[in-house]
Amino acid sequence: MDFLHFNVARCDLCGQCIHNCPFQALRMEEKGIAVSEACRMCGVCVRCCPQKAISFEQKAGTVDKKAWKDFLIYVEQELGDIHPVAC
Ligand code: SF4
Numbered sequence: 108m109d110f111l112h113f114n115v116a117r118c119d120l121c122g123q124c125i126h127n128c129p130f131q132a133l134r135m136e137e138k139g140i141a142v143s144e145a146c147r148m149c150g151v152c153v154r155c156c157p158q159k160a161i162s163f164e165q166k167a168g169t170v171d172k173k174a175w176k177d178f179l180i181y182v183e184q185e186l187g188d189i190h191p192v193a194c
């Protein structure tokens with residue numbers, strides 16, 4: 108997966124990103140955290156990392172947002188709380 112970057116100098120291998128990923132896309136490997144094709148780019152791991160060790164690689168301006176239209180947004184909620192993927 109090329110879009111997520113893990114800063115190994117910051118990561119202390121706490122495992123919170125693995126625990127919080129709603130798609131079970133992260134696993135601990137010998138060299139650190141690895142991400143699989145199951146990743147949906149939801150950003151939950153980026154937001155939950157206490158060391159700010161995870162970032163998106165996508166550069167600003169590389170996506171033409173003018174082409175984004177006619178979307179139906181469906182947001183899952185549980186007991187009044189929006190699922191973190193939608194935030
Ligand atoms: S949450 Fe951050 S510091 Fe913890 S294992 Fe994941 S990347 Fe490393």
Ligand code: SF4
Binds near residue numbers: 130133142153
């Ligand atoms: S971006 Fe979302 S789906 Fe991808 S690894 Fe992080 S928490 Fe999991």
